[in-house]
Amino acid sequence: MELLTREQLDALAQFDTPTICNAIEGFGVRSRTEGFTRPELRMRAAMSDKAMVGYARTGVISARQPATPAHSAVMEAYYRQYEDFDLPMVAAIQDLDRVPVGSFWGDVQATVHRALGCIGVITDGGVRDIEEVKKVGFYLFSKEVLISHAYIHMVEAGTAVDICGMTVRPGDLIHADAHGAIVIPQEIAGQLAEACVRAMDAEEALKGPCQAAIARGEKVTAKQIMEWRGEMQRRRAAIAPQR
Structure with missing residues (x-):
């Protein structure tokens, strides 16, 4: 079993458990x-x-x-x-x-x-x-x-x-x-911190436009949400590095 370094462990400690969970899901290992x-x-x-x-x-x-x-x-x-x-x-x-x-x-x-x-x-x-x-x-x-x-x-x-x-x-x-x-999972532990960054970026595809609309005092449409949600899903599909 390959152990992480203290620096790698500390990097993982910067993320909350839901983000860790999202990133793990991107690898499809369980x-x-x-x-x-x-x-x-x-x-x-x-x-x-x-x-x-x-x-x-x-x-x-x-x-x-x-x-x-x-x-x-x-x-x-x-x-x-x-x-x-x-x-x-x-x-x-x-x-x-x-x-x-x-x-x-x-x-x-x-x-x-x-x-x-x-x-x-x-x-x-x-x-x-x-x-x-x-x-x-x-x-x-x-x-x-x-x-x-x-x-x-x-x-x-x-x-x-x-x-x-x-x-x-x-x-x-x-x-x-x-x-x-x-x-x-040990087999993805060394890649997980970077995957967490990608998981957060994926959510921004949907959150970002919604936050911008809120700041402008505008309402969004269902069509816009589905478009942005589609982009979020595409980014989530790329959370795990390509082998």
């Missing part, structure tokens, strides 16, 4: 109904006004029953995933509890993970200490906000997980902002 989260994933804290972009490290948690001594080894294996890797990483954590009751995430784990080189988490479980986590400089994306950590413990580490309908495997490249999270 179904348009796959690879992103359902609406229940919400941003709770952000490191900056840029999107979160990083390589996934995965784990599965539960909080309804106490941990056993064997779970300590799973916890260590989970943390080991972050070693010997110098690019930004993202935790992708699946909660086995049908109704989450205990949070793995608060200011303690946010601080620990920042020290490991992890910049944020996506989880279908819960988070807490939101204001304190903001001070740490850590992204929180979760389904729930919780009070207690209950009997929280790590059940699995380094396996494929499901986060709000999105399958995440260790090493997947994740992009997330207030809209949700998306997995960027």
Whole structure:
């Protein structure tokens, strides 16, 4: 797997997730109904006004029953995933509890993970200490906000997980902002920033004339819209570079 550079990751962080999604669609490498989260994933804290972009490290948690001594080894294996890797990483954590009751995430784990080189988490479980986590400089994306950590413990580490309908495997490249999270296909990751520019340019074919008409105080016609929409579609068809 060819990794992106920090500069390439930062370039992707300049775009919002809908633009990333539009650009990915232009390559036709997967179904348009796959690879992103359902609406229940919400941003709770952000490191900056840029999107979160990083390589996934995965784990599965539960909080309804106490941990056993064997779970300590799973916890260590989970943390080991972050070693010997110098690019930004993202935790992708699946909660086995049908109704989450205990949070793995608060200011303690946010601080620990920042020290490991992890910049944020996506989880279908819960988070807490939101204001304190903001001070740490850590992204929180979760389904729930919780009070207690209950009997929280790590059940699995380094396996494929499901986060709000999105399958995440260790090493997947994740992009997330207030809209949700998306997995960027590795085979097009290096071309995606330029494709995002082309995706935005395609929308301008329709938005630009409409904005100009609004500024002039004029109404447009259905025929004009369809003409401009046709140009937008032609530009969208050229989002992926010709092979």
